[in-house]
Amino acid sequence: MAVKSKRIDLLGIATAAGASVRGAGMGPEALRVAGLIEALLDLEHEVIDHGDLRRAPPSPGASPASQRLPDERRNDVLDLAARTSDHGCELLQQGGFPVFIGGDHSIAMGSVSAVARHCDTRGKPVFVLWIDAHADFNTPITSPTGNLHGMPLALLCGEPGFDDSFHGPWLGRIDSRNVSIIGARSIDRDERRLLQSRGVEVIDMRKIDELGVVALMRGVIERVKNAGGHLHVSLDVDAMDPAIAPGGGTLVPGGLSYREAHLIMEMLHDSGVVGSLDVVELNPFLDHGGQSATLLVDLVASLFGRTIMGEEAGPMEFATGEDS
Numbered sequence: 001m002a003v004k005s006k007r008i009d010l011l012g013i014a015t016a017a018g019a020s021v022r023g024a025g026m027g028p029e030a031l032r033v034a035g036l037i038e039a040l041l042d043l044e045h046e047v048i049d050h051g052d053l054r055r056a057p058p059s060p061g062a063s064p065a066s067q068r069l070p071d072e073r074r075n076d077v078l079d080l081a082a083r084t085s086d087h088g089c090e091l092l093q094q095g096g097f098p099v100f101i102g103g104d105h106s107i108a109m110g111s112v113s114a115v116a117r118h119c120d121t122r123g124k125p126v127f128v129l130w131i132d133a134h135a136d137f138n139t140p141i142t143s144p145t146g147n148l149h150g151m152p153l154a155l156l157c158g159e160p161g162f163d164d165s166f167h168g169p170w171l172g173r174i175d176s177r178n179v180s181i182i183g184a185r186s187i188d189r190d191e192r193r194l195l196q197s198r199g200v201e202v203i204d205m206r207k208i209d210e211l212g213v214v215a216l217m218r219g220v221i222e223r224v225k226n227a228g229g230h231l232h233v234s235l236d237v238d239a240m241d242p243a244i245a246p247g248g249g250t251l252v253p254g255g256l257s258y259r260e261a262h263l264i265m266e267m268l269h270d271s272g273v274v275g276s277l278d279v280v281e282l283n284p285f286l287d288h289g290g291q292s293a294t295l296l297v298d299l300v301a302s303l304f305g306r307t308i309m310g311e312e313a314g315p316m317e318f319a320t321g322e323d324s
């Protein structure tokens with residue numbers, strides 16, 4: 001299958017305000033250093049790097065980041081979510097394929113909102129594939145930690161329990177029945193009840209072990225195709241096994257293997273239904289020599305059409321013998 005050239009808009013959101021562990025704010029730069037842009041250019045896509053959204057530096061004498069109050073961190077998360085939503089919406093209106101590079105997973109409050117708002121104007125249903133060890137479906141009421149990176153899906157699906165500060169014209173809405181979470185293996189008790197009652201599809205690691213990625217992904221892709229929908233993919237580094245992706249702040253053993261993760265991306269590419277992507281939770285401070293950053297770049301390349309055999313490696317070309 002030939003790669004169709006796309007206009008890819010990279011937007012970094014350099015923040016760890018939604019997480020309890022610091023370092024994810026360095027994620028966008030680490031992905032660039034690992035060759036994200038070059039990998040996409042190699043596939044003959046057009047790439048526009050819009051730089052990073054970030055909060056203004058603190059005033060001199062302000063408390064260090066490690067002592068920030070929960071209210072200050074929430075303000076950071078929501079300010080960035082609103083800006084991400086507005087910026088992302090513009091990029092989608094211009095026909096681009098936005099790639100939101102985090103940052104912790106709270107940035108998806110803004111990125112998925114952008115997609116929901118854009119698709120709302122086109123009457124297109126939105127589907128979300130959340131590739132993650134966690135379900136990120138807590139609310140301020142159910143969350144054991146209060147960290148906002150564990151809540152974006154619940155907010156986007158319209159769960160109660162979020163106060164007025166979370167709501168504004170920037171916030172989009174998605175249907176919980178159009179959400180699939182794949183790679184899950186750490187879900188909190190009250191969160192599990194919510195997921196079940198809202199009809200969220202949870203493809204946990206046991207299902208992957210028993211049925212395999214191919215059968216499960218076919219189901220996800222078919223539903224998007226049948227509805228003529230837009231699929232947003234949200235890729236959390238901790239979906240992968242910590243042995244191959246150590247660079248995250250909330251690692252859980254027993255994750256996706258290297259090939260399972262690539263196969264998901266390859267199938268998503270072939271499906272042609274993906275229109276936007278998050279790459280989140282990469283923590284370069286905890287990574288081992290760029291191993292996780294490089295893995296994420298390779299996975300993104302698979303989503304954008306890189307294959308093992310290349311595009312033109314058919315027998316006819318081989319027979320001409322002009323290329324070595």
Ligand SMILES: [Mn+2]
Pocket residue numbers: 105132134136149236281
């Ligand atoms: Mn996550």
